[in-house]
Amino acid sequence: MKKKAKIVLIPFFILSFMPYSFAQQRETEPVEFKKISDSLYEILGGRGARGGAYIGDDGVLIIDAKMDQKSADQVIEEVKKITDKPIKYLCNTHSDGDHIGGNRYFSQPVTFIAHENCRKEFFHPGRDGTPSEWNNPELAPFIPSLTFRDKMDVYLGSKKVELWYFGIGHTTGDAVVYFPEEKTAFLGDQLFLGRAQLIHSYKGGNSFEHVRTLTKMLETLDAENFCSGHSEMTGRDGISNHIEQMKKRQGKVKSLIEKGRNLSEVKSEFKEDEARLIETVFNEIKNSL
Numbered sequence: 001m002k003k004k005a006k007i008v009l010i011p012f013f014i015l016s017f018m019p020y021s022f023a024q025q026r027e028t029e030p031v032e033f034k035k036i037s038d039s040l041y042e043i044l045g046g047r048g049a050r051g052g053a054y055i056g057d058d059g060v061l062i063i064d065a066k067m068d069q070k071s072a073d074q075v076i077e078e079v080k081k082i083t084d085k086p087i088k089y090l091c092n093t094h095s096d097g098d099h100i101g102g103n104r105y106f107s108q109p110v111t112f113i114a115h116e117n118c119r120k121e122f123f124h125p126g127r128d129g130t131p132s133e134w135n136n137p138e139l140a141p142f143i144p145s146l147t148f149r150d151k152m153d154v155y156l157g158s159k160k161v162e163l164w165y166f167g168i169g170h171t172t173g174d175a176v177v178y179f180p181e182e183k184t185a186f187l188g189d190q191l192f193l194g195r196a197q198l199i200h201s202y203k204g205g206n207s208f209e210h211v212r213t214l215t216k217m218l219e220t221l222d223a224e225n226f227c228s229g230h231s232e233m234t235g236r237d238g239i240s241n242h243i244e245q246m247k248k249r250q251g252k253v254k255s256l257i258e259k260g261r262n263l264s265e266v267k268s269e270f271k272e273d274e275a276r277l278i279e280t281v282f283n284e285i286k287n288s289l
């Protein structure tokens with residue numbers, strides 16, 4: 001009898017409490033502002049990707065929105081500790097949920113900005129084909145209303161923020177937010193350090209374009225510091241190494257394909273945590289043949 005009761009109880013326990021405990025765990029790190037200069041902060045912690053905050057003369061620009069109310073509220077509270085200037089702009093670096101989910105908790109008069117392709121991707125179905133939640137009319141006020149194609153400058157009084165687009169990579173709508181005074185660029189998810197780069201093929205992302213896009217960024221911007229959604233801040237060397245690693249992987253996949261290897265044989269030549277990226281590169285090469 002005892003044994004039977006256990007068998008029934010364990011799955012119930014797992015189903016009821018596991019998601020809760022995971023959620024609790026992920027929310028334990030409070031939002032923290034890491035100072036880069038008197039005007040610029042990197043936003044760490046909370047649920048969702050790392051972002052940024054820029055304090056201008058007459059208002060604040062936030063980079064990426066976290067993904068739940070608690071974290072978004074913490075971002076707003078941290079801003080209030082630094083300045084009484086209003087949050088005027090929120091720039092979404094791209095359309096992934098961990099960067100845009102919290103938009104709805106930043107109320108008027110915040111203006112949402114993104115690359116024009118990112119705005120389109122708000123409505124893109126998920127990887128599994130589920131329709132986007134942003135089709136819901138209630139969320140319409142939180143979809144970017146200001147978009148750009150190649151470059152846009154945003155002035156907060158005398159302070160200039162540059163929004164750049166260098167091409168396809170992680171998605172088709174990845175913006176780079178550049179602060180010339182600080183020589184610091186925020187890349188969103190165009191850079192993963194210490195783990196394989198995520199490329200969203202289903203949103204039109206492409207690893208070969210990613211290399212071209214990051215190379216163009218390095219050639220164009222005078223930046224020295226690069227902040228990204230899921231990695232520590234890095235310098236120009238960090239970007240160059242990332243590009244070289246990606247090229248190396250692509251070259252190896254290409255030569256294995258030329259030797260007639262199939263996908264699982266190619267994957268077995270790489271580390272397990274690279275599998276998703278290697279599959280993406282494999283498909284990109286196959287599709288271009």
Ligand SMILES: [Zn+2]
Pocket residue numbers: 049096098099189229230
């Ligand atoms: Zn992300």
